[in-house]
Amino acid sequence: MxxxxxxxxxxxxxxxxxxxxxxxxxxxxxxxxxxxxxxxxxxxxxxxxxxxxxxxGDVEAVDDDQSLDTLLEAASAEELRTVLAEFANEDLRLRKHLYEVLGED
Structure with a gap:
């Protein structure tokens, strides 16, 4: 592993x-x-x-008691923008997907 x-x-x-x-x-x-x-x-x-x-069984799960939906709902718009920008700078497929989903037609 x-x-x-x-x-x-x-x-x-x-x-x-x-x-x-x-x-x-x-x-x-x-x-x-x-x-x-x-x-x-x-x-x-x-x-x-x-x-x-x-x-x-030897790996500690991350936030097993909180759903992803709950986590995202609690995050501010600025926190979400920051996280998305960081990931988009590291992953070109994600950046392309963001342009496709959020870009204007």
């Missing part, structure tokens, strides 16, 4: 196999619900998803 993040009921990890594989998992109360892996294995779930779920 090279990277693992657990936020709300979502888990994202990079699992090293014959090469690094991207894993995304949906959890419910810490238990596996569904997952996706970039590996070519047809098993459901594959060993990379299983490894990520097992490792998630």
């Amino acid at each position: 090279t990277d693992i993040e657990c936020i709300d009921d979502s888990l994202q990890a990079t699992v090293q196999g014959s090469r690094p594989y991207d894993v995304r998992v949906t959890l419910s109360q810490g238990s596996y619900v569904s997952g996706q892996c970039s590996c070519p294995d047809d098993a459901a779930p594959c060993k990379h998803i299983v490894a990520a779920v097992l490792a998630s």
